[in-house]
Amino acid sequence: MIRSIEESPLYPIINPRSIAFFGASNNFLRMGSMMLSSVQALGYEGKIYPVHTKEKEVRGLPAYAAVADLPEAPDLAIIVLPTDIVCQTLEDCGKKGIRRAIVVSGGFREAGPEGVERQKQLTAVARRYGIRFLGPNCLGIANPYRKLNPTTITAEGDPGFVGLASQSGSFITQMFNYLHRQGLGFSAAVSVGNEANLDIVDCLEYLGACPYTKVITLYIEGITRGKAFVEAARAITPHKPIVALYVGGSEAGRKAGLSHTGSLSGPNEIYDGIFRQCGILRAQTLAEMFDYALALGTLPKPAGNRVVIQTHSGGPGATAADACGRAGLTLPALSADTVEKLKPMIPKTASTANPLDLTYSLNSSENFYNIPDILLGEKNADVLLAYILSPGIFVDRVLREMGVPEEAIPAERERLLAQHAAEFASLRELHPDKPVVGFTYRSLQEKMVRSLLDRGVPVFPDPERAARAIAALLQYHRGRDKAAAGKRR
């Protein structure tokens, strides 16, 4: 195990001070050009040296005819060239003194016997020069904290706490937007491709040591170094959660993985066993993996599985209750003390059962502060799950009816919704040991929910996803406690 992030062979790849870029040109339709364009768009502050046999300048940067001509040996080479010249290029990089590379080009192990042979040559070159590299057949890395995104699609959203190591490049470059919409962002993301040199175990070690990464997520089609993987994961999960999506378990998933990165998968049961051994949570879908990450990265350890649900509509209360039940969570009755405190604040028609159904009520500041505050004080409950319904169109109508002039409505609505979000989010300071979770059936991008997400309050687009994420949070902490107790014995 590495003791600090700088020890990782991935460190210069994820945090390069300078990059030699092969395959970018002034023809924008080339993949390499797009990747360089993404780097420029996010504002990378290191040095970029495009290498191009003909162009004097590439995308506004002085270009070099050969890597030998560079004024220094950059930290990293990114190679997006036709398959047949990749080996020679890596060799040239080695001669120049470059010791890290991302080989984006495909046509290796995933492309049949000839490709397998070619991949052997590539690793031999790397070995000769002491080069550590990602790929081939990968999309490299994204490090929003260094404003570095050498992938095909422009980055969106802010840096976050999700570390991703992926056997699919798509899930690096195509997830910026998805993560942002769910209230998440990458701390660092690594696409390992065919794993000819650096692999998912190296990523685990890097992300385990990465201070920005609060939760590690893994997209896996097949693990090669099983023992090393288990060892690395076991060292990490006691202090940092790992969530894995494994798609090689079904026949269809296995075949797709094989033609994608040539990886060897195994039955679900084997992978379940591996994950269990080292305290990794297994997600069944990509959405679930990031849902778990959201809960794990934002919520404190719950004392137990008892959830109190706050709703002002019976149906969403019932679907949330049902979802909690199916996820192994329980819904304790509210204690007499809590009911007593609630009484003055809730309408006669409200139910003081759990779910607490406030029914029709317009005093939304109580809904988003006083009432959840009381529920968080409930000694029989460990988690608050609140239904968030505060659409702008609804607020607009109320304001309009209250006589607020039409032109003042948008600003007043935004102010009100931001205030509700701030109040609700501030409850975490009063109850630091109790997870506060929301769900909604409206868009996560509407003001109040977006504002909660931006403040680090997890809100899920349906109660089932919320309940499963809470269950995953519990599972992680229980596993961790059990492992710690085992060690103490």
Next chain:
Amino acid sequence: MIRSIEESPLYPIINPRSIAFFGASNNFLRMGSMMLSSVQALGYEGKIYPVHTKEKEVRGLPAYAAVADLPEAPDLAIIVLPTDIVCQTLEDCGKKGIRRAIVVSGGFREAGPEGVERQKQLTAVARRYGIRFLGPNCLGIANPYRKLNPTTITAEGDPGFVGLASQSGSFITQMFNYLHRQGLGFSAAVSVGNEANLDIVDCLEYLGACPYTKVITLYIEGITRGKAFVEAARAITPHKPIVALYVGGSEAGRKAGLSHTGSLSGPNEIYDGIFRQCGILRAQTLAEMFDYALALGTLPKPAGNRVVIQTHSGGPGATAADACGRAGLTLPALSADTVEKLKPMIPKTASTANPLDLTYSLNSSENFYNIPDILLGEKNADVLLAYILSPGIFVDRVLREMGVPEEAIPAERERLLAQHAAEFASLRELHPDKPVVGFTYRSLQEKMVRSLLDRGVPVFPDPERAARAIAALLQYHRGRDKAAAGKRR
């Protein structure tokens, strides 16, 4: 069973020509006022008679001090009054000759023994006057085709083909926005509340006969008239699919339902049996229910369960393959003939397996027309599932790099994306017997996907939801064929 929609006792409630409105006032903070405001906002063209003891005018409409004063007996009374005056008001309506009502007020069966007694009185009044009513403790109906939305929240989106009968009012009023975002809309939605008079069976019969309703969805906390429910459903499912969400099966769901509408639930197994008997598909979540509705309402009957996946990224291809495998769908190999046709159109790095992974390719018109056209011609496949990735930011960047002036980019981008959507959607005409389904990890509201949804091509926000919806479509048609074969024997 009813032979036409007009025979349904619900017909005048869902399609009233005139409404007496009790409980709306000039105090907007009253629930009744909000409901009347929603009616006015959607532009209902029938007559509205607010009844108010003090106000001469309510929300701009002439008000009547008593229902006896109305110039006619309206088709429908909507009652949003304090619990204690509901019975008397219904009696007054009866005397006036009104024969249909929606009782929104709560405080009946769901509110303990006293409420049970009160509900008995209410039904007795109705019996005496031959009144059929929805509720109490409900939100009534929404009928977008009549521009009628007497619920608490303003309607959003267009009318659609989803009929909903719900034991939760929230799922009527709070789902407009959700449905619209998924490419759906209500044909008619009914909140049954405590079902003191009209119940979910009546709704089934209405929606079964409703020409706008292509798929019936049910939110169920507990069924009272089991035998009638089964009979009604069995008569409908051979010609119109029904999807049900039942939440009373878990302990938590059961309790929530009890305090919500006082309904009596039963174990999951019993409900599974009921649903199976009458060909109803059971959804596990609200999202799933509407996902199934989207597939059932837009797609033709697939010949079988063989899916061909089109992707240009390995990861999404693999998650889709895995999702199909888990949903009981198979991924046939592409025939030699198909591979031959594809070859000239796809890059060297592409995989001609299934998923067909186009890898990096910029010729998006081939991606969205020629290539899926070939895949839809594949004789070994019954369904096409395509990964849709065409973000505006990506198109913008390409246009900018091609030298399109900055001010011309937005319009050009919208035009291009709409064109791709139109081309892709037009494939359904060439292959009318093969379901065409999309999935994306980006927002459904981005231009191309939104345009597909608007054209009735189902696109799901992840491959698992797409695969499960395809499986539900198959399940429905297999059940229907089996039932038809049984009848012929």
